[in-house]
Structures are given as C-alpha cells and as structure tokens.
Amino acid sequence: MIDVVIAGAGPNGLMLACELVLAGARPLVVEQLREPATEPKANGLVGQVVRLVDRRGLHAALAGTDEPPRPAPGFVFGALPLDLSRLDDQTLHLLPVPQRRLEQVLRSRAVELGIEVRWGAGVTGYTETADGVRVDLSPGSGAVEARFLVGADGGHSTVRRLAGIGFPGVTNDDSVSRSVHAEVPAGWVHEPTGSLDVPGFGRVPGFRHLRTERGLVVFARLPGRPPALTTVEWPAADDPVPDGPLTLAEMAASLRRVLGADVPLTAPTGDGPFLLRRLVGQNSRIAERYRAGRVFLVGDAAHVHWGIGGPGLNLGLQDAVNLGWKLAAAVNGWAPAGLLDSYEVERMPASRRVVMSTQAQTALVAPGPEVTALREWTAELLADGANARRVAEMMAGADVRYPTRSDHELAGGFAPDLMVDGVRLAELCRTARPLLVDGTGTLAAVAEPWSDRVDVVAGRLDLTGTGTTALLVRPDSYVAWASSDPAPAAASLVDALVDTFGAPSRAGVGATGGRPG
Numbered sequence: 481m482i483d484v485v486i487a488g489a490g491p492n493g494l495m496l497a498c499e500l501v502l503a504g505a506r507p508l509v510v511e512q513l514r515e516p517a518t519e520p521k522a523n524g525l526v527g528q529v530v531r532l533v534d535r536r537g538l539h540a541a542l543a544g545t546d547e548p549p550r551p552a553p554g555f556v557f558g559a560l561p562l563d564l565s566r567l568d569d570q571t572l573h574l575l576p577v578p579q580r581r582l583e584q585v586l587r588s589r590a591v592e593l594g595i596e597v598r599w600g601a602g603v604t605g606y607t608e609t610a611d612g613v614r615v616d617l618s619p620g621s622g623a624v625e626a627r628f629l630v631g632a633d634g635g636h637s638t639v640r641r642l643a644g645i646g647f648p649g650v651t652n653d654d655s656v657s658r659s660v661h662a663e664v665p666a667g668w669v670h671e672p673t674g675s676l677d678v679p680g681f682g683r684v685p686g687f688r689h690l691r692t693e694r695g696l697v698v699f700a701r702l703p704g705r706p707p708a709l710t711t712v713e714w715p716a717a718d719d720p721v722p723d724g725p726l727t728l729a730e731m732a733a734s735l736r737r738v739l740g741a742d743v744p745l746t747a748p749t750g751d752g753p754f755l756l757r758r759l760v761g762q763n764s765r766i767a768e769r770y771r772a773g774r775v776f777l778v779g780d781a782a783h784v785h786w787g788i789g790g791p792g793l794n795l796g797l798q799d800a801v802n803l804g805w806k807l808a809a810a811v812n813g814w815a816p817a818g819l820l821d822s823y824e825v826e827r828m829p830a831s832r833r834v835v836m837s838t839q840a841q842t843a844l845v846a847p848g849p850e851v852t853a854l855r856e857w858t859a860e861l862l863a864d865g866a867n868a869r870r871v872a873e874m875m876a877g878a879d880v881r882y883p884t885r886s887d888h889e890l891a892g893g894f895a896p897d898l899m900v901d902g903v904r905l906a907e908l909c910r911t912a913r914p915l916l917v918d919g920t921g922t923l924a925a926v927a928e929p930w931s932d933r934v935d936v937v938a939g940r941l942d943l944t945g946t947g948t949t950a951l952l953v954r955p956d957s958y959v960a961w962a963s964s965d966p967a968p969a970a971a972s973l974v975d976a977l978v979d980t981f982g983a984p985s986r987a988g989v990g991a992t993g994g995r996p997g
Contacts, residue, residue, distance in 0.1 A: 481625045481626060483808075483811045484505060484506075484508070484630060485510060485613070485624055486632055487510055487633040487638065488632035489510075489516070489597050491779075492780075492796040493509055493633075493778075494587060494589075494597075497595045498586065499808075499955070503809070503912060503955065508626070509595060510597075510624075511602070515599060517583075518580065518753050519755075520753070520755040522579040522793055523687075524578075525582075526794055527878070531894070531897065535905070535906045542577045551571060552564060555572055555872065556688045558855070559844065559845045560859050562862055562871060563862075563863075566865060567869050572876040602633075612627045612628075612774065613627070613774045615629055627774070629774060630775070632800070634780045634781060635765075640782075642775075643777075644772065649763060649765025649766060650763070650765070652762045654714055655760075655762060656715060657757075657759045658726055658731050659708065659757045660708070660731045661707070662706065662731070662746065663748055664707055664743060665744055674686030674700075676743075678739060686701060689788060691845045691855070693852065695737065696712040697739060698711075711734040711738050713738065721758070721760055725756065726756050727756075728746075732744070762786045763785070764786065764839055770828060776803060779797075780792070782831065788842065789841060794876070801956040806823055809982065814933060844858060880894070884976070885975060886972070888959075892959060893958065893959055894959075895959050900940070903939075908937055914933060914934040914953065915937060915951075917937050917951040918937065919938075919939065919940060920966060920968060921938050922968070923936065923938075923973060926970045926973050929984030934952075934977065946964070950963045952973065960979075961976030
C-alpha cells in the first residue's frame with residue numbers, strides 16, 4: 481500500500497512528496513497532464529518560503545548562488561513603496577525565479593529521492609476504507625490503495641469536489657488583467673534597477689506594481705527570459721473585453737491607456753512558450769475544510785486569491801511542509817492525538833490573512849479619487865518604521881504563530897536564522913527531522929527517548945537580543961518550544977516533545993523525570 485497519493489505535480493504536490501520521503505513515508509504523485517506544464521505562471525518567491533527552501537538545500541539551485549538569502553531592502557504594498565532598508569532584523573525575503581524553474585528543481589529533487597510521478601493519471605474518484613483510501617485514476621491508469629489522499633490539484637480541484645468540500649468566497653468580474661512576454665525598445669530598460677523608462681511617462685520600476693489613475697502596470701525581467709509586462713484595468717460596463725486570444729496590439733493599447741504613453745512591443749525570440757494571457761475578474765476563496773477523513777487539501781486546492789504581492793507560493797509550499805511531517809508521523813505510528821487536525825487549525829488562519837491582504841491591496845490599486853486619497857493616507861502610515869515592519873511581516877507570513885504551551889517570544893513562530901557553533905540552522909534542517917537545538921548542553925538526556933525521530937544539536941547559540949538558550953524546531957521550521965533559562969526545566973521540554981512528536985519510543989523518559997510515555 482502507498483502511504484500517500486498526491487494529486488498534482490505542481491510545486492506544492494512535489495514539495496509535499498519530498499517532505500514525506502524525508503520523513504520516512506512513501507508517496508505517489510499522480511498528475512492528469514501527460515507532461516510537465518510549460519506555460520509561464522508565477523515569477524518568484526516572496527516571504528518565509530525563501531528561508532524554507534534554503535533549509536531544504538534548494539536555495540542555491542533556485543538563486544544561482546551559494547550565498548544565503550538576505551532580507552529585501554524594500555517591496556510594495558498595494559503599489560505603494562515599502563522601505564525596509566532602515567529596519568533591523570526585518571524578515572521579508574524575495575527570490576525572483578520562474579515557477580517553471582522551481583518545478584524543474586523540485587522534479588530533480590523528487591528523482592533523487594526516488595519519488596514516482598505518474599503522468600496522465602488524474603484522480604477520478606476515491607473510496608475511503610477502514611485503514612486507507614482506494615483512489616481511482618484516469619481510464620487506463622487503474623486504481624491505487626493508500627493510507628491518505630492529498631489534493632494539490634489547483635483551484636479547480638477534483639479532489640476537493642469529490643470530497644464534498646465547499647469553496648466559498650467572492651468573485652469580482654470588474655477587472656481585466658493582461659500579461660505578455662514581449663521585447664521593448666533597446667535602451668528603455670534601466671539596467672542597474674531593472675526598471676523601464678517610458679518616454680512621455682517616466683520610470684516604471686522593475687518587479688513593482690505601479691498604479692496610475694487608469695490602472696496598474698508591472699514590468700519584470702527574469703534571467704534568460706524576455707521582459708514580462710502586466711496591466712490591470714477596471715473598464716466601464718459598456719467597454720466590452722475583446723473576444724479571442726490576447727494580441728500584442730491589444731496589450732500595447734492597454735499600456736497606452738494605463739500609462740498615457742506608447743510602449744512599442746515586438747514578439748519575443750528564443751525558446752517559448754511565452755506569456756500571452758488575458759484574465760477577467762478575480763477570485764478570493766477558502767475551502768470550508770482542509771480535511772475530510774483521510775483526504776487533505778493543500779495550495780490552490782484549499783485557497784485562491786489575487787496574486788498581488790506574490791503570496792501564493794509562500795502560502796502553498798508552507799501548507800505542503802506543514803502537512804508532510806504530520807502525515808508521515810501518522811504513517812510511522814507516533815502522531816499524537818490531534819496532530820492531523822492541527823494542519824487545518826494552523827494553516828487556515830494563514831490563508832485568511834493572505835486573502836485579507838490581497839483584498840486590501842486590491843482596494844488600494846483601484847481607480848478613483850477616493851482611492852487616491854486613501855493611498856496618500858496609507859503612504860503616510862507606511863513611512864513609519866513600525867507600520868512598515870508590521871506590513872512586511874504580514875506579507876512575509878512572519879506574523880503567523882501556531883498555538884503552543886510555551887510563552888517564549890519565539891514559540892509558535894518560524895525559527896530565526898541562528899548559528900550553532902558557527903553552523904547555520906538552515907544547514908542543520910536539511911534532513912527535515914525535528915531538531916532540539918541545545919545551547920546549554922543539558923538536554924540530550926531529556927530528549928533521548930525520542931531519538932528515533934528528534935535530533936539533538938548542542939553548541940553555542942548565536943541569537944543576539946533574545947537570550948534564548950534552547951529551541952525545539954519542528955520539521956517545517958516552526959518553534960514548538962523555547963527557553964531562555966540557563967538550565968531549562970526538563971518537564972516543560974518533555975511536555976512539548978509529547979504534545980508535538982508523540983509518546984517516547986520506550987516507556988518513561990529516563991532519569992530526568994517528566995511526563996511518562
């Protein structure tokens with residue numbers, strides 16, 4: 481029997497499969513497409529996910545450098561500048577990388593880990609049994625038995641529909657988004673900043689949403705690809721959207737309306753496929769449940785939202801990493817009561833914050849003098865460092881906290897980028913195993929009964945300003961327990977170990993005392 485069948489070979493499904501193997505479970509990825517998708521999609525990673533891929537050893541392949549990720553000096557919120565350069569210890573990270581490249585890296589990782597991806601085999605039905613799920617696949621692909629089924633099959637998820645999970649939310653049909661890959665005139669691109677200098681208008685910043693009174697425009701250049709341009713307009717009801725595929729002429733006309741100036745566009749050269757897409761309307765939806773028995777949802781199958789601010793992969797990949805170790809714990813027989821249910825408890829609030837953020841930004845980029853006034857006031861708020869930090873943490877997902885017993889300031893949050901005897905935490909997390917980071921040298925015996933599932937790393941902690949002496953880090957890099965005591969109480973650590981990683985592998989917890997197994 482397969483441990484977990486994952487429907488969908490996109491980034492979320494592939495990431496989940498890799499996490500399961502690292503945690504000792506056997507996944508099968510099934511994908512209704514017959515080969516990997518080639519159409520352009522997302523253009524980068526924003527937020528905690530950049531640190532997450534670093535902690536799985538994937539950052540170098542995605543970034544093209546061995547340098548660790550660094551916080552961004554600035555970003556945007558609702559097409560308003562967000563200056564982060566003057567903030568200490570801010571946590572918003574950016575990694576420009578096409579989704580196609582991300583999927584290539586994850587597929588290569590899946591091959592290294594021996595994961596089977598079955599192409600042309602979409603899920604058509606399932607039957608839940610006493611100890612698993614019988615998953616029916618596309619005609620000619622048969623059926624498979626598994627312990628669990630996960631839908632990572634996008635906003636139109638078949639798995640979600642089969643599970644009878646509602647997908648409530650809001651659909652707005654008042655906007656039109658157009659996106660293309662196209663060449664622009666030589667000399668218009670300001671190379672040091674990656675921005676576009678448009679005669680008669682001025683500078684369109686690179687990788688930033690720019691709002692005018694007539695719409696929104698984005699200009700982005702990624703290595704090895706022609707420039708990408710996007711516009712968003714809110715046309716009048718009597719201004720119909722053209723029928724048929726988007727053309728460069730239609731895109732140029734949209735740019736002229738939004739910027740009030742001409743941007744000559746020519747077809748890109750080189751290997752495609754190239755972006756040429758028109759979308760009418762926006763969706764903001766969150767599944768009523770993330771679990772139905774032995775069936776779970778991750779990524780767009782669980783939530784959809786507008787892409788402003790680039791939060792989609794941050795949200796979806798963290799879903800996958802949150803769920804992966806918990807499913808593996810159930811497969812391996814040590815999951816404490818409620819661990820699988822904690823997936824929805826932890827990730828649904830994160831989804832709601834992203835939807836709130838994208839809806840707020842949608843309001844800030846809409847046309848109209850009232851919106852312009854709101855933007856002026858919001859810009860004043862963002863000029864304050866405390867407000868800028870708060871917004872940056874929201875966009876990064878750094879303000880997400882999971883419930884824990886510990887009242888330490890780090891407990892429940894994403895583990896900081898600390899050093900242990902000169903070694904980065906990111907390097908210690910590559911195995912995806914739970915990690916007790918012990919700066920006191922006194923806790924190894926306490927954790928020893930969990931040695932089959934929790935690693936202990938002892939050494940001097942370099943974590944300036946917190947006084948932290950020990951951390952219990954979950955496989956998804958969130959902190960289950962922390963202490964600032966030079967001699968942490970064994971009982972509190974034992975409680976965290978039991979609550980998070982189940983009963984010890986043998987009765988009792990050794991000579992240190994604490995909660996029995």
